[in-house]
Amino acid sequence: MANEILIYAEKLSKRYGDFIAADSLSMEIYKGEIFGFLGANGAGKTTAMRMFCGLSIPSSGTASVAGFDVYKDSEKIKRNIGYMSQKFSLYEDLTVLENIRFFGGIYGLSDLQLKEKSEAILNNLRIAKEGKTLVAALPLGWKQKLAFSVAMLHEPKIVFLDEPTGGVDPVTRRQFWNLIYEAAERGVTIFITTHYMDEAEYCNRISIMVDGRIDALDTPVNLKKQYNANSMDEVFYQLARGAKRGA
Amino acid sequence: MRILFIQLEKEFRQIFRDTIILTVLFGMPAIELLILPFAANYEVRNIYLVVVDHDHSSDSRRLIEQIKNSAYFELAGYKHSYKEALIMMESDEADLILEIPNGFERNLVRESSSKVFVAVNAINGVKANIGEAYLQKILMDYNDHLRVQLTAGALPPISQIEVSISNWFNPLLDYNKFMVPGILAILATIISVFFSATNIVKEKEIGTIEQINVTPIKKLNFILGKLIPFWILSVIIFTVGLLIAWLVYAIIPVGSLFLLYGFLSIYLVAILGFGLLVSDFCSNQQQANLVIFFFIMIWALMGGLFTSIDSMPYWAKVVTFFNPIRYLIEVFRLIILKGSNFHDLLPHFGIMTLFAVFFNGLAVKYYRKRN
Amino acid sequence: MHKLNHMKQFNNFVRKEFYHLLRDKVILLILFGLPVALMFIFGFALTNEVKNSKIVVLDLAKDVASQQITQQIDASQYFQVEQSEMNLQQVEEAFKTGNIKVAIVFPEGFNEILSHENRARVQIIADGSDPNYATTVTNYLSAILGHYQTRINKPKQIPFQIISETKMIYNPQLRSVHNFVPGVMALILMLVNVLMTAVSIVKEKENGTMEVLLVSSFNPIFVIIAKTIPYLVLSLINVTSILLLSVYVLKLPILGSIPLLFGVSTLFIITSLTLGIFISIKVSSQQQAVIISLMGMLLPTAMFSGFLFPIENMPKVLQYFSDVIPAKWYFIIVKNIMIKGLGFSSIWKEMLILFGMTIFLFVLSIKNFKIRLG
Numbered sequence: 001m002a003n004e005i006l007i008y009a010e011k012l013s014k015r016y017g018d019f020i021a022a023d024s025l026s027m028e029i030y031k032g033e034i035f036g037f038l039g040a041n042g043a044g045k046t047t048a049m050r051m052f053c054g055l056s057i058p059s060s061g062t063a064s065v066a067g068f069d070v071y072k073d074s075e076k077i078k079r080n081i082g083y084m085s086q087k088f089s090l091y092e093d094l095t096v097l098e099n100i101r102f103f104g105g106i107y108g109l110s111d112l113q114l115k116e117k118s119e120a121i122l123n124n125l126r127i128a129k130e131g132k133t134l135v136a137a138l139p140l141g142w143k144q145k146l147a148f149s150v151a152m153l154h155e156p157k158i159v160f161l162d163e164p165t166g167g168v169d170p171v172t173r174r175q176f177w178n179l180i181y182e183a184a185e186r187g188v189t190i191f192i193t194t195h196y197m198d199e200a201e202y203c204n205r206i207s208i209m210v211d212g213r214i215d216a217l218d219t220p221v222n223l224k225k226q227y228n229a230n231s232m233d234e235v236f237y238q239l240a241r242g243a244k245r246g247a
Numbered sequence: 248m249r250i251l252f253i254q255l256e257k258e259f260r261q262i263f264r265d266t267i268i269l270t271v272l273f274g275m276p277a278i279e280l281l282i283l284p285f286a287a288n289y290e291v292r293n294i295y296l297v298v299v300d301h302d303h304s305s306d307s308r309r310l311i312e313q314i315k316n317s318a319y320f321e322l323a324g325y326k327h328s329y330k331e332a333l334i335m336m337e338s339d340e341a342d343l344i345l346e347i348p349n350g351f352e353r354n355l356v357r358e359s360s361s362k363v364f365v366a367v368n369a370i371n372g373v374k375a376n377i378g379e380a381y382l383q384k385i386l387m388d389y390n391d392h393l394r395v396q397l398t399a400g401a402l403p404p405i406s407q408i409e410v411s412i413s414n415w416f417n418p419l420l421d422y423n424k425f426m427v428p429g430i431l432a433i434l435a436t437i438i439s440v441f442f443s444a445t446n447i448v449k450e451k452e453i454g455t456i457e458q459i460n461v462t463p464i465k466k467l468n469f470i471l472g473k474l475i476p477f478w479i480l481s482v483i484i485f486t487v488g489l490l491i492a493w494l495v496y497a498i499i500p501v502g503s504l505f506l507l508y509g510f511l512s513i514y515l516v517a518i519l520g521f522g523l524l525v526s527d528f529c530s531n532q533q534q535a536n537l538v539i540f541f542f543i544m545i546w547a548l549m550g551g552l553f554t555s556i557d558s559m560p561y562w563a564k565v566v567t568f569f570n571p572i573r574y575l576i577e578v579f580r581l582i583i584l585k586g587s588n589f590h591d592l593l594p595h596f597g598i599m600t601l602f603a604v605f606f607n608g609l610a611v612k613y614y615r616k617r618n
Numbered sequence: 619m620h621k622l623n624h625m626k627q628f629n630n631f632v633r634k635e636f637y638h639l640l641r642d643k644v645i646l647l648i649l650f651g652l653p654v655a656l657m658f659i660f661g662f663a664l665t666n667e668v669k670n671s672k673i674v675v676l677d678l679a680k681d682v683a684s685q686q687i688t689q690q691i692d693a694s695q696y697f698q699v700e701q702s703e704m705n706l707q708q709v710e711e712a713f714k715t716g717n718i719k720v721a722i723v724f725p726e727g728f729n730e731i732l733s734h735e736n737r738a739r740v741q742i743i744a745d746g747s748d749p750n751y752a753t754t755v756t757n758y759l760s761a762i763l764g765h766y767q768t769r770i771n772k773p774k775q776i777p778f779q780i781i782s783e784t785k786m787i788y789n790p791q792l793r794s795v796h797n798f799v800p801g802v803m804a805l806i807l808m809l810v811n812v813l814m815t816a817v818s819i820v821k822e823k824e825n826g827t828m829e830v831l832l833v834s835s836f837n838p839i840f841v842i843i844a845k846t847i848p849y850l851v852l853s854l855i856n857v858t859s860i861l862l863l864s865v866y867v868l869k870l871p872i873l874g875s876i877p878l879l880f881g882v883s884t885l886f887i888i889t890s891l892t893l894g895i896f897i898s899i900k901v902s903s904q905q906q907a908v909i910i911s912l913m914g915m916l917l918p919t920a921m922f923s924g925f926l927f928p929i930e931n932m933p934k935v936l937q938y939f940s941d942v943i944p945a946k947w948y949f950i951i952v953k954n955i956m957i958k959g960l961g962f963s964s965i966w967k968e969m970l971i972l973f974g975m976t977i978f979l980f981v982l983s984i985k986n987f988k989i990r991l992g
Contacts, residue, residue: 055457055461055617083457087453087457089457090458094261102254103458268906275913275914359778360780363780377757387764389780405771407738408739408766410739411741414745414746417749420752425750441909532908540809545655554664557671557751558665558669559663560663580747585714587714
């Protein structure tokens with residue numbers, strides 16, 4: 001493929017003393033891909049993501065994100081990525097508009113840009129009347145969609161989503177994924193971690209982490225064929241059976 | 248710069264939206280400033296004296312009369328025995344016992360000297376000291392008086408040293424002038440440090456800090472964005488406090504206001520930096536709160552507000568050298584009451600600047616956007 | 619069967635709370651270290667005593683009298699003489715830097731005037747910005763001058779002397795430590811039990827884990843009580859350490875009954891815990907819990923319990939206010955037991971008051987809790 005590699009990793013590892021949180025990860029992620037990072041809780045997904053985002057220094061191995069080295073240029077990486085953390089990422093005691101203004105402002109968006117983006121987001125999410133509502137008062141599904149939109153404010157090349165759809169009903173999850181598709185169509189690379197196996201089907205390619213290692217990395221279709229499974233659940237089950245960590 | 252502005256906007260929005268915290272922020276200092284100086288009064292009034300008079304002579308009665316008429320003591324009672332008087336002391340009804348023995352008057356006339364016994368409830372050291380001093384003074388006055396009477400002028404003239412006492416800067420020895428600047432200092436400190444420390448840790452706990460760390464925001468920017476709102480808030484609260492000091496206690500700074508605010512500003516930068524440094528190392532609010540509380544408690548106690556630094560043993564004095572509050576209290580008193588100028592305060596300014604650089608430098612150094 | 623299960627559940631909760639507390643080494647360090655630090659500070663560092671205070675002597679006379687008096691001043695433990703050629707203006711400068719706080723001026727021809735006119739004046743200049751200090755040094759200096767005066771008058775054989783013998787009760791060395799120990803106990807107990815408890819409970823509220831607990835078939839009151847038990851234990855350990863320090867390091871023996879002391883302390887701990895619970899029900903964030911505990915609770919306790927400042931000196935209004943502060947009553951009780959060696963018969967009234975406050979707070983808490991749920 002003539003596709004640009006946006007995330008590259010080779011034998012990337014993170015150790016905390018004796019504990020190996022991420023073990024020798026290697027991957028290439030292309031522009032516009034929706035890449036799913038699956039695994040049980042504690043398998044090391046968040047650790048891996050944090051290394052790519054510049055939140056955590058790897059112990060060994062190499063990696064680059066948007067062309068920048070994770071060791072030396074983590075600040076440059078941050079200009080090109082968006083992030084949605086697992087614990088909430090928006091300020092509950094600020095309104096929708098205030099959150100947009102704050103995070104957009106930090107990325108250097110001008111007042112005019114902020115105004116345009118705010119209107120766009122409110123319309124897109126169909127919460128036009130909630131501009132002045134405190135985030136704390138919004139239902140979970142709206143919060144998540146808003147957090148995603150905020151992560152996209154500065155039009156990053158890659159957006160990292162850490163378990164973004166926890167705790168909402170399937171309909172809301174579906175709506176969230178629509179947002180993801182829209183972004184991918186615009187050429188944004190999506191790196192998403194999840195422990196919902198059915199979400200794996202929505203991705204272009206996925207990897208499955210077990211005990212800190214990547215035990216599988218391919219398209220969902222190929223994986224199902226490889227493991228002779230009908231669903232990603234089964235694939236995962238086969239891989240995770242011998243796992244020492246995780247649920 | 249604009250990013251800084253955006254940050255400040257956000258911080259202020261959050262602060263002003265929390266009504267409980269706002270109330271306490273502005274209300275408590277005001278209330279405490281109004282109440283504390285009245286409470287924090289080391290002036291000794293109402294010393295309760297119990298008299299045990301075994302003599303019942305005219306001399307003893309006159310002595311007791313003298314004491315009653317003095318402004319210092321409240322006569323708490325007459326008892327027949329020392330034991331009974333002691334019980335009064337045990338139930339906190341008496342601070343001093345004066346026991347006049349049988350034969351007081353007789354001995355004075357016959358042997359030319361007589362004894363009295365004084366017992367002091369020394370649980371409250373200050374009171375004990377001063378109560379005893381007052382009693383001695385009355386005894387001496389009475390003694391002189393008596394002597395003059397009994398000798399009817401057949402005495403060689405007594406050489407007397409007259410003591411003229413000038414209390415500079417606070418001639419009326421008004422305790423408020425002593426307490427209020429100190430209380431102002433402590434309130435300004437508590438507010439700024441607590442909020443700055445727990446603010447960052449709160450973001451750590453909630454998780455929004457990750458959202459910030461993942462942006463290209465510079466460390467310095469971030470820290471400034473956290474410092475400045477509380478710096479501004481503290482200055483405002485201090486100003487309110489100063490106004491109260493003026494309106495309620497008639498305390499008008501003798502020295503330069505410019506100098507006062509100048510030192511306060513540097514001080515705030517220093518301790519806010521300290522708060523940030525603490526928050527760099529704490530992962531949750533409980534921890535940060537306790538650590539800050541620990542330091543503030545010790546610094547406040549050893550800051551020269553309640554007790555004088557001069558009275559401390561050497562090791563304690565060394566410890567106060569590292570206590571920022573000590574300098575603030577000193578400077579406040581020096582400028583407000585004595586009108587000291589910049590030249591007088593050079594060492595204070597110097598040390599506080601060192602503190603500011605030290606704490607903030609470390610705070611920036613140890614703030615990790617990634618770990 | 620049902621009851622037994624509940625006991626087990628309760629124990630589980632309590633154990634979990636202990637783990638939370640024990641796992642945080644920083645917090646433990648401070649909670650155990652603070653009382654120790656306070657005891658040392660109050661016991662050895664804080665005093666209103668004047669010792670080796672720098673005094674500037676402006677001796678314009680330079681004669682026998684002035685020099686003898688100066689020597690007496692220097693010899694006393696209260697002062698350390700700094701001879702100086704400063705003029706009054708320079709003395710004022712020195713005051714303004716805070717270096718000097720007292721000066722004594724002997725006028726020219728002091729001894730001459732004293733022996734010939736029998737009356738000479740000495741000027742004492744004290745830094746009035748610290749009234750306590752000013753009064754104390756003035757007292758001491760006057761006493762030294764008084765002694766000198768008596769000495770030079772001695773050869774004249776003054777009759778009719780009244781001599782007073784003074785005895786200090788409870789405190790032969792006049793140390794102010796005895797006021798502080800009960801005060802430190804009250805303060806630490808308040809801190810741990812109000813502040814820590816309130817914050818710990820609110821934290822669960824903030825996290826959302828409180829709701830999980832509430833949904834279990836467990837009576838929520840027991841959940842909250844479980845949260846307070848580690849702090850109860852911690853407080854009792856603190857009381858023990860404070861008492862040990864008091865007896866062995868500060869040399870202040872406990873005159874009264876130790877079991878009674880612990881009993882009373884437990885009562886006060888429960889009162890404070892109930893207060894902490896009440897606060898945690900009313901606020902919604904940890905920051906709020908802290909700020910209310912501190913500003914609204916700790917500071918007034920320090921001020922109005924009677925240990926830093928004597929209550930009887932306060933205006934009547936504030937004295938009534940201090941009646942509302944639980945620490946004030948605890949302070950009285952502890953003083954009575956520890957220092958005066960009194961027994962239950964002397965303190966039952968105060969204990970009743972504490973008990974009443976506890977019940978009041980408890981009922982208030984339950985009512986407010988129900989409102990929150992409903």
